[in-house]
Amino acid sequence: MNRFFFALVLIAFGVTAWQEIRWIPGTAGDSPMQTLTNGMVEAANGSVTLSIGMVGVMALFLGLMKVAEEGGLLTVLARLIRPLMVRLFPDVPADHPAMGAMILNLSANALGLGNAATPFGIRAMKELDRLNPSPGVATNAMALFLAINTSSVTLVPTSVIALRASVGSSEPAAILSTTLFATFFSTSVAILAAKFLQSFSPVDHLTAVDDGREDQAKDRGEPAEGPSTPVEGYPVWVSTVALLVLLALIPVTILFGRSISPWVLPALMTGMLSFGFVRGVRVYEVFVEGAREGFEIGVRIIPYLVAILVAVGMLRSSGALGAFTDLIGPWTARFGLPAEALTMAILRPLSGSGAQGYLASLLQNPAIGPDGYIGLLTSTLQGSSETTFYILAVYYGAIRIRRVRHTLAAALIGDLAGIVAAVFICFWLYGG
Template identity: 65%
Template sequence: MNAIFLALVVIAFTTAALRELRSTDPEERPMADLSEGAVEAAGAAVELALGLVGVMALFLGLMKIAEAGGLLTVLARLLRPLMVRLFPDVPPEHPAMGAMILNFSANILGLGNAATPFGIRAMQELEKLNPHPGTATNAMALFLAINTSSITLLPTGVIALRASLGSEDPAAILPTTLFATLFATVAGITSALVLQRWFRPPAATREIPPGGLDDPDAEADPAGDRRSDADRDTEPGEQPQPMNIEVPAEGYPAWVSILVLLGVLAIIPLTIIYGQAIAPWIIPGLVVGFLTYGVIRGVPVYEVFVEGAKEGFNVALRIIPYLVAILVAVGMLRESGALGMFVGLVGPWTTPFGLPAEALPMALLRPLSGSGAYGIMAGIMQDPATGPDTHVGMLVSTLQGSTETTFYVLAVYFGAIGVKRVRHTLAAALSADAVAVVAAVAIVAWLYL
């Protein structure tokens, strides 16, 4: 992200400087416009974050009720029959299985705060089953491929941003995000399973007992780096936090999981066909649904909601520096004229395929940096010409909700256990990202173009 941020600012400065030196019109002042654009973008970033505080508090408060009511555990039990088939090398009762299930469940609900610590815990447990330390196993590669492409039912952060920017239907991206992430997950699983045949692991360097290495001191880090999770760099909304959630020892019967999966698949065409009629009901339905669920589960809904809202408040404030950095860089790029040049060059090639040039930087930056992509998305939807409910606004919202910061996830998760040889993990994860972009472009073009 350092290189990207610097490159955007330098390109903007260079473009404006060349225009200033070549200009013969005294009324044209590219460098002055560049200065004004940087200051205005910084102020707009803070205003955006402050406007996001209330909506983020609302959604994280509701999700806290769902979490306290055991919804993550319900999802974990539903996923368990599928997981034991996808990961035959992991014993069903091993802690790694439970941590992976909870990670996927948190991602499905859009709970980035919960997903990250579960994911790191899963990698640490998978390392206990690793016969060749320092090299990713097939289970690790498959886990991260699914992690970066996970099916998402509730992209709460994106919905909150759309609502704060005055979208008429903030939840209109639910069907498009579900569609894109479903295809991405299938692509990630398929890529990982196919590629593992070509990327053979080295010979085993240690023997692993059937239950794994239970001794915590056996988690040797070949790189000598055993920093705690809290010491590692994180993206906005993905800060590892301690969770105290019961890991289910067994799942629901397979037929129950199959019925639920078929139900999820059935939701996609229904939301696509009746999406415009359903969209106004989604947010009120979520509020009533989560509160009712909490009451039924015996959750003190008011106190828990307030606790979650506090987290939402902190998340909204924590992203201000990230938004200022990226929106200033993008604002300078826009005022310098460089962004307009880029749009003019690339637009004719990508627009016929449903990917406007305005959205292309978002698609390219998303695998590299969540904060950078979030800032570009916010900047695009703040622009009156490309507001949250236009085709471009819907597309960048869907891209944000259906793709992942792949390089960041791999760096943090593999760094937590000292793995340097990632084998086919990156290829599988990027394949899922590519499919997510194509699926998002296709579904948004079909529905909103």
């Protein structure tokens, strides 16, 4: 992110400096450098306004998520996907703490609970490392788990909906259907890729790269971290029915996505509050507690948005972004991927905050807006993909894995599949 941020500023300044040298004083309009200065100030002010606008919507969604979590929705999802997980990960014992942590991580991701998903994910990696015969080398289970994690099915892309609402979208939840379609496709491809590629990178010929480390818990026989009680699953037929229902939602979103989207937010709020109320949750108090967390998060991201939006604003004011779009736009647009969306697709796996800031700048652009094809496509790309390199660095870094084997390849293949699926579904529903 440091290099990306610095590169944006440097490119914008360099292009503007060249224009300033060639500029003839006295011509109409401000000088290129003055235009760049004005763009920086406007972007800084706009980023704070945008952040404040996001606070309310973020508080709303995290309040609802807190009610659902307290009501046990996370556990319900975990029990639904357990029968599938034990088949996907045959190397992990069904009653091992790693299985429970992985299930909770993926369930939290599905609900858009990023803050809850990360601790579960790191705990899962630590537990998987206890089953690792070659310390420092990623196992097949680790690679598959991270491939799924970076492309996992998303039911509620909370932050993107909040961003769309804050910039005045008439249908902020319109991307729920497109995100579900894209993430289901990307997850399926990521699983197949991880299973296929693992045979081309066997562990047998690799030796542990961390043999000298003190592997405390294994050697001392300490109990494993994580849930002491495994997450029990529902009967297989229940999970099968749930999976079929999820699959049935995909053609429904293709055929009726535009008609359904206005119902989503009211139904989501009513449904989650009803679920919590029936489960005995004090919905008002819990909602307020979750909303408070949303408020804190909304305030916390202001410096990050200021940094990236000022950098993007400089790039736009300098004319460099327009030149880049004009150069490759005609080529990628033929396939339903305008240059702006291509930039988002490339940026998303590299930098989450960078992609968020870039998306914000696009949605605020009057020529694009949140409800046009480009706005919906880039919103779907943001909501249906993950910061692949960041996740690999954090999760593998937590257990000091140096040889990731086929993990990155499987994750990037899943990312590519998600891009293709997002373009297809957005083009089908909203046109190019």
